[in-house]
Amino acid sequence: MSLSLVHSRALVGLQAPAVTVEVHLANGLPSFTLVGLADVEVKEARERVRSALQNSGLDFPHNKRITVNLAPADLPKDSGRLDLPIALGILAASGQIDAARLAGHEFAGELSLSGELRPVRGALAMSLVLRQQNVRTRLVLPPGSAEEAALVPDAEVFRAKHLLDVVQQFLPPSNETPPEPGDGWARMAATTPSVPPPYADLADVKGQAGVKRVLEIAAAGGHSLLMVGPPGSGKSMLAQRFAGLLPPMSVEEALESAAVASLAGRFNLDRWAQRPTGQPHHSASAVALVGGGSPPRPGEISLAHNGVLFLDELPEFPRAALEALREPLETGCITIARAARRAEFPARFQLVAAMNPCPCGYLGSATRACRCSPDQISRYQGKLSGPLLDRIDLHIEVPSLPAQDLLNAPPGESTGAIGARSLAARQQALARQGCANAALQGQAIDAQARLSDAATALLQKAAAKLGWSGRSIHRSLKVARTIADLAGSDTIETSHVAEAVQYRRVLKEQ
Structure with a gap:
């Protein structure tokens, strides 16, 4: 033949x-x-x-x-x-x-x-x-x-x-x-590794109890996070250990993440069922972040699917690259359209970003004086657009630790202890609504919020005073829902809203 x-x-x-x-x-x-x-x-x-x-x-x-x-x-x-x-x-x-x-x-x-x-x-x-x-x-x-x-x-x-x-x-x-x-x-026998490799432990980070609290909230609700602080305050260490706080991957999640990694030639069997942490350099282009090329290839946001995307030195990224993150942060996927072909990649990642408050890094520091002019500070912070900051749920300052606290402090709380609390809160949200709090959309936000009258009044007052957009109000409400879940409360109380409000601080010159 x-x-x-x-x-x-x-x-x-x-x-x-x-x-x-x-x-x-x-x-x-x-x-x-x-x-x-x-x-x-x-x-x-x-x-x-x-x-x-x-x-x-x-x-x-x-x-x-x-x-x-x-x-x-x-x-x-x-x-x-x-x-x-x-x-x-x-x-x-x-x-x-x-x-x-x-x-x-x-x-x-x-x-x-x-x-x-x-x-x-x-x-x-x-x-x-x-x-x-x-x-x-x-x-x-x-x-x-x-x-x-x-x-x-x-x-x-x-x-x-x-x-x-x-x-x-x-x-x-x-x-x-x-x-x-x-x-x-x-x-080939259908066998998968039973125990994923261990993550780096948060106990390595001394002090920073307030920042660890925010990491716990972010892990429990699936919220994005921006850390602002001077050089050497521990932002990168905290971000690189964040994935260990997330729930264990299901088989379907592990297959999806591994399939994207295989498509890019980065699959490693030793990291099966381990949530990825992508850390692209700040010189990465928009195509490197979201994907592209001909034929289309997955970018860093897809390689971080079901994991963490850590963007260090956030203002140093090209403006076009940062603005390209807007839609994936909302939709959880990225569609790359070209003249001859279009491709869709999953991109459900948790954004963890870190930055200095000013070009020299010491704005507001108690140990060193800032040498930047107001115009330099304004230009530096202005590299982050309002729409992008609006899509980041949690904003937190990471202060530098005094030498005596850093050298004499005992090890901090471990990843296992913090992750157990986050997992319990995440499971409570899944049992109630079938998804993490950060994924609530439309009418589901109002149905699952369950605000008390006093909490509603406080949120309305804060939104009016701070000039929040509708997106900011909803994201703050979802953060408050996560804080209530961590406290084991069925309703959102005033204390939960008050804590959520303080995590929406916008960068300001000092």
């Missing part, structure tokens, strides 16, 4: 649309033509496949006109993931393997010139899409990629180390005794 079909998957965002590799061998001038909107890496597969077949002792049809079509023709294909399907299609079309036995399998893998299989990006995303679409098929993947895909429950994944390991499974019927299967071909 001179025509064969092999099934694989492309990657467009987190989607993995099906690709059919059609190979036809015909008489005529020898050639190797690859069509179907293939990127440069895919077109280079011709030389990799040719060398891999020859160095593996297989016959390459030099005297034939080889046409490989990657269908559908209007779907972009990139990377070397289609090397293995193209090689198998040529072998099936030339009769070296049984084309009928390829049905029910999907293949992906990059070939080395010797025939070894190399891992590809997005293996976990492929397996997850098959599960979501309820497609029953066998995935054949290289080492590294197969272990990723097998994390999806009920996935049928096979690992192959070499092209010959795959060929042995699809040889045509013969009277000869089939070769013994080697260790290069194996079905």
Whole structure:
């Protein structure tokens, strides 16, 4: 048979649309033509496949006109993931393997010139899409990629180390005794690490009881946070330990986060079910933060999905990059639209930002004098727009500690103790409304707030005096709901509103 079909998957965002590799061998001038909107890496597969077949002792049809079509023709294909399907299609079309036995399998893998299989990006995303679409098929993947895909429950994944390991499974019927299967071909067991790696402990941070209280509120309600303080006050240490306060990841959350990391080539099995903490440098562009490119790739906000995005030196980020965070902070997803293709990535992250109060960093410090002019301070703080600050629920000052407190203070409260209280409050909110307090929208805010009359009056007075927007009022109300949950109160009292109000302070010159 001179025509064969092999099934694989492309990657467009987190989607993995099906690709059919059609190979036809015909008489005529020898050639190797690859069509179907293939990127440069895919077109280079011709030389990799040719060398891999020859160095593996297989016959390459030099005297034939080889046409490989990657269908559908209007779907972009990139990377070397289609090397293995193209090689198998040529072998099936030339009769070296049984084309009928390829049905029910999907293949992906990059070939080395010797025939070894190399891992590809997005293996976990492929397996997850098959599960979501309820497609029953066998995935054949290289080492590294197969272990990723097998994390999806009920996935049928096979690992192959070499092209010959795959060929042995699809040889045509013969009277000869089939070769013994080697260790290069194996079905992957669906096993996941049971205990995620530990997070850094908040006990390392001495003092700062007020800031730790705010971290507890942020973890309990899923609120975003801005820390303002002088250099060396502990802002980065606190932010890097915040993820340990969040609830343990569910299997679905772990799969979503791992799928995004796999798409970017950053998946690490050792960090399975550990909430990610992204920390991009302040020189990052808007595309690096929210994603982009052609084809679209996930940005830092998607790589921090179900975790924490820590933006240190917040005013130093480009203005366009910060303004691009507005919509994802509200919606929990990012849609990247290009002329030829659009892709959607999840981006439910908790924003933790840190900044100095002024360019020199010592505005309002009790230990050192600020040397910045009022105009410099105004320009520095003005880099953060009002709409962006309006979307950050909690604003807190992080003071510097005196030397005697830093050296003589005992270790602070541990992550485990604070996280237990946050988890209890989070579970109370989930039982009441099915989501974290920060995710409440529309009428659900009024239905779940349950303000006392005195608390309502205080919130109205504070909003009028401070000139809050409607968004600020709602966000302060949700913070008060979280504080009430931490206190075990069914209704929001005056003390809860008063504490929430003080966490909405806007940056001011001093």
